[in-house]
């Protein structure tokens with residue numbers, strides 16, 4: 001189970017001139033700090049898939065980076081399978097598979113080498129890595145390019161390789177930041193199938209997205225954040241009930257309620 005409560009994170013603004021026009025007008029800008037995440041809470045049980053929605057700049061990536069131990073929160077609690085992530089980030093990290101927004105693959109290495117390297121960092125033995133890669137290559141359809149250098153990969157190849165790398169150590173929970181952004185329909189479908197497979201295995205999955213159709217297809221729980229605050233956190237059916245027949249309108253309703 002993944003549980004986060006009242007998370008908050010602010011960033012010091014080094015150069016106010018570099019802020020976008022929207023950020024300059026954002027009430028989250030207070031003096032020399034931008035309060036990206038102010039109060040975000042949600043939870044995701046075993047075998048559940050949670051879709052994290054929100055407009056650009058809402059604080060989704062910042063939230064997921066805190067959840068994955070990449071960033072330390074200023075306030076709030078994060079528990080993953082009962083482990084306090086803030087107090088024990090190294091223990092928590094072994095339990096988490098995290099796909100960040102940028103794939104960050106080493107271009108000079110092949111897909112297999114990139115995934116193997118992460119397996120080694122997690123302390124896996126060579127034969128266990130080999131078996132796991134064979135399994136993930138089937139699931140994510142990597143076979144035709146696995147032994148090519150990543151610098152020649154398409155966006156979809158990069159993303160599927162990055163997902164395999166994120167889960168090479170068989171994590172207990174999976175967190176994906178916009179896993180299908182920029183993917184064509186076939187590649188997105190492969191990622192959807194992969195998420196369903198994780199769900200069937202009982203692995204909780206949290207993913208951020210701007211695609212309401214994939215939320216409708218895959219998610220049990222929906223969390224909407226806006227301006228760093230949770231606006232909605234409930235089941236998919238409760239979300240759909242906000243505006244029957246239009247997920248788009250349901251999403252807009254959650255934002256208006258907070259305004």
Ligand SMILES: Nc1ncnc2c1ncn2[C@@H]1O[C@H](COP(=O)(O)OP(=O)(O)OP(=O)(O)O)[C@@H](O)[C@H]1O
Pocket residue numbers: 011012023034036054055056057058059060061062063
């Ligand atoms: N390291 C940082 N320093 C300063 N501001 C930051 C930093 N990281 C994020 N922010 C700001 O915090 C706000 C929230 O950003 P975040 O990337 O979490 O939003 P998001 O919901 O993921 O947006 P998108 O849908 O566009 O990816 C943005 O205004 C962003 O510019």
